Amino acid sequence: MDAVQQEVLDIFKRTRALLEGHFVLRSGLHSGHFFQCAQVCQHMDAVERLAALLLAKMQQQDFATVLAPAMGGLVIGQELARQSHSRYIFAEKLNDVLVLRRGFTLTPGEKVLIAEDVVTRGGRVNECLELVRQAGGTPVAVAMLVDRSEQRARFGIPAVSLLELSFPTYAPDALPDWLAAIPVQKPGS
Numbered sequence: 001m002d003a004v005q006q007e008v009l010d011i012f013k014r015t016r017a018l019l020e021g022h023f024v025l026r027s028g029l030h031s032g033h034f035f036q037c038a039q040v041c042q043h044m045d046a047v048e049r050l051a052a053l054l055l056a057k058m059q060q061q062d063f064a065t066v067l068a069p070a071m072g073g074l075v076i077g078q079e080l081a082r083q084s085h086s087r088y089i090f091a092e093k094l095n096d097v098l099v100l101r102r103g104f105t106l107t108p109g110e111k112v113l114i115a116e117d118v119v120t121r122g123g124r125v126n127e128c129l130e131l132v133r134q135a136g137g138t139p140v141a142v143a144m145l146v147d148r149s150e151q152r153a154r155f156g157i158p159a160v161s162l163l164e165l166s167f168p169t170y171a172p173d174a175l176p177d178w179l180a181a182i183p184v185q186k187p188g189s
Contacts, residue, residue: 004053008145008162011050015040022182027121029169032179035146036187037117041075050162051079054143057160061141063113065089065106067132069098069124076145077115086113091131098127106137114139118146119161120169122153129155 001009012018017040023031040046054076063086068077070092081088089104106112114128125142132139139157147153147161148169170179 005163008050008053011046012040012163015043015046019187022179022184024172024184024186025120025169027123027169028172029120030172030175030179030184031167031169032182033165033167034185034187035118035148037072037076037145040145041117047075047079048083050145051076051083053162054080054145054160055083057162058113058141058143061113061158061160063111063140065110065112065137066115067091067112067128068115069128072117072124073115076117076143080113080115080143091128098124098131100131100135106132106135108136110137111140112137114142114155116142116144118148119144119153120148122149122155125153125155129157 017036019034019036020032023034025031065087066077066081068074068090070090074090077090078088089100091098091100094101112132114125116125119125129139141157142155142159144161146163146165148165148167150166170176
């Protein structure tokens with residue numbers, strides 16, 4: 001683990017954003033670890049630092065707008081936009097589908113960075129990529145705090161994360177005994 005990754009992990013631990021127990025993830029998979037990024041996002045000094053570290057890893061990316069899915073990507077997306085002097089918009093669920101609302105639009109070819117907190121399978125990111133394309137924009141990169149996909153989430157554009165932690169995940173019908181013995185929590189994401 002390099003110095004930046006260690007700093008990021010320390011921030012998550014200090015803010016109690018990295019939890020241990022038995023959790024159901026948004027994907028429906030179970031895990032003994034959970035990133036509750038809402039905990040880190042209540043500390044704006046930590047958010048500011050995490051965004052600065054992400055932007056430093058993305059020096060080659062050119063974008064005009066940051067798009068984040070609600071809820072997880074909202075805070076980091078806004079801070080990425082603030083620090084990069086970019087426009088900021090967000091997508092939210094309507095009938096269980098991410099949509100652009102509140103008058104948010106993209107111009108043809110507008111370069112868009114997708115911002116997310118934690119990626120396990122990449123579903124929300126893929127929904128955002130499709131939204132950008134449908135709206136006429138051009139998705140240029142994905143920025144995430146934590147990639148826990150074990151490098152399985154592929155987006156067809158550059159993707160940058162501060163941490164790549166691959167805690168094991170399990171299907172509900174394939175839980176190891178040690179995990180099944182712990183009361184399950186669904187803390188929300």
